[in-house]
Amino acid sequence: MSETLKVLIVEDEMIIAESISDMLEDLGYEVTNICIRATSALEKIKQSTPDLALFDINLKGDEDGIWLANQLKGLQQFPFIFLTSYGDRKTVDLAIETSPYGYLIKPIEKESLYGAIEVAMKRYSELSQSSVDQSFVARDYFFVKENYQYVKISLKEILYIKSDDNYLEIHVDGNRHIIRSTLKDFEQQLPASDFIRIHRSFLVNKEKITSFSPVAVFIEKEKLPISKKYSEALSAGFKTMG
Template sequence: MNKTKILIVEDESIVALDMKNTLTKFNYEVSNCVTNYNDAIVSVKTNRPDIILMDINLGDSKDGIEVVEEIHSFDNIPVIYVTAFSDENTLKRAIKTNPVSYLLKPFKREELNSNIMLGLYKNNKNLKSTINEKYHNLGNNYYFDNNQEKLYYKDLPIKLGAKEITLLKILIEAKGEIVPFKELETRIWDSNTISDSTLRTLIYRLRGKLEYKIIETIPNEGCKILEVN
């Protein structure tokens, strides 16, 4: 059985090497490690990967989103963005390329593996959802089982942390209404003091697991879950 081939596009050699070693341990084949726009395009055309791990900041080269736009002009290979960029403008640009997910650095190795598995699963167009109708339909083939506190994409479970579960449940209960950031802080962390970036990172990570299509952030206000039409 052929191994899944993965292309790594990352301009930091230490990070690329760590990802390569991790992927090898998970029994994937790394087709190449490249650092810029031109090498990425050549690598895709000469040794087509099954999935691409794409950094956004590629130094002096065109950025990762531009690389993906060019690749998708001739081949629809699934992409996972692996990046430290989490600002809203970058997210909006990235979403337009329809990535599998948006993985924020630093991340756990198991998280990387689960994102790859999700990407391969989503790329299988023959799969149909047999999910239980009693689960909460979040849209875009995502479902949440309130009783078991589990998130699914079609039939595939997606691992959530305890605070990600709490955040998602709060937003579902709000039924499309904006939940203020301050209220989220209080309900998730009780009276404990947290830094400004802690809640923001939690929201970004959960939004990433839902392809940034289901939860919307309203600057300086809060966030809400988008209602299914």
């Protein structure tokens, strides 16, 4: 099932935080939390990783947004964008060292916020699917851009994937998502224990298979072809009796 992008806001000026929250919701995103301290934000992140976060650099207290970004090393990675009222070179240099996915100068406008999120998610999606260290296999979801925003797709909810040349149809709970990729490349990103090829054009989630025969696989009401080449591998992947 696809989900709306979940965003964490770390900003100690509540008027600004609420304004940003309203902008995000207008853009179709879900605000999970607003934190006014870096330490409380870190605890929230450890409890539930957001899809994206906005960190104000100049937070009140000893720990600022740059401190928070540095604490994320070793935790599950996600894209974050810095917010600041200061654009001086020293601040920018310190921020860059944490490898942010964006940098916005206050006051924040809806158009610039949307653009920063788009760039951050596109970069994150590309890195996730091309880097061995950051492969989405290490997580249980990935993002697809639809209707001018990125939505999260859980691997366990995928029914099957159909290849159409250089495009893939990802079928999830009655919905179809289109991405540009070959089936071979996409298959390499998926856990082999959960997905199996049944045809040169079809890859299926093992957990979603309801029945199969030597010539077809059934997933709910869908009947998918199975080629002889992959039939034995499918049978071997399941315990059968009789």
